[in-house]
Amino acid sequence: MANQDLPMLLSLMLFTLLYFKSSSNAAFTCNDGTSIPLFKFCDGISDCDGSDEINGSISHNVSTSLFNCTRRHGTCLLHRDYICNGIIFCNNVNLCDVGCPNYYQCMNTKQCVRRETICDENPCNGCAEDDGWPNGIGFKCIRNSRECRLPQQLLWDNVQDCDNGIDVCYQNASMGKTGR
Incomplete structure (x- = not known):
């Protein structure tokens, strides 16, 4: 990750957190405030300010809550709340990989299950x-x-x-x- 990408990543984190506190609609919210349909997230075409197509080039990091999300058209950077809330599905991570608080991983099978089953x-x-x-x-x-x-x-x-x-x-x- 280049240093010039850091402001964009921080902006994505901040806006995504604000989005989840203020909105209940199922859309991806770009850094510029534009909402796009979920199928347009990480589809290889920039549909807003480019934040829907930020290439995932960081290691999974539970502490920053940003993850590489692989979808049909590529890999993009995504805040874990989109994954944990079932809004966007990624091919390369499961709910336990991103540290979703309502799930845990079985010790023997590595299966990811809901905590409510305990x-x-x-x-x-x-x-x-x-x-x-x-x-x-x-x-x-x-x-x-x-x-x-x-x-x-x-x-x-x-x-x-x-x-x-x-x-x-x-x-x-x-x-x-x-x-x-």
Whole structure:
């Protein structure tokens, strides 16, 4: 990524964040404020100020929330909210690759599943290893007012899975100490 691309990338990030806070329509919003139909995003033709065709040339970076999104006509740079909210689908990434907060990756199969399946008492949902968690493997807490055992990979990930949020900071409630 060249230094001259940095202002355009920062502008794309800022505008995309503002877009998701202020709009509920399913369109891609360009840096200049123009909204275009989703099928025109990354179609090889600049339909606004060019921000719909910024070539993806960065490594996936969960901290900046920008990802290379490969579509039929090429690879373009995209904010993860478009992917996590199911607005734009990319051929090269899944919801777990971009760190969508409502999903997690199974340890054994690497399948990407919805977090709501954790401790839902349905053996057909979630990961194959979900069956082991109630038998003592995992992090014990209360989820949806029921006792639950979370998979270890869901601790300290800044997503509250336990009713009291103890999994975010893993604080031992009985001792008042952080268990890191």
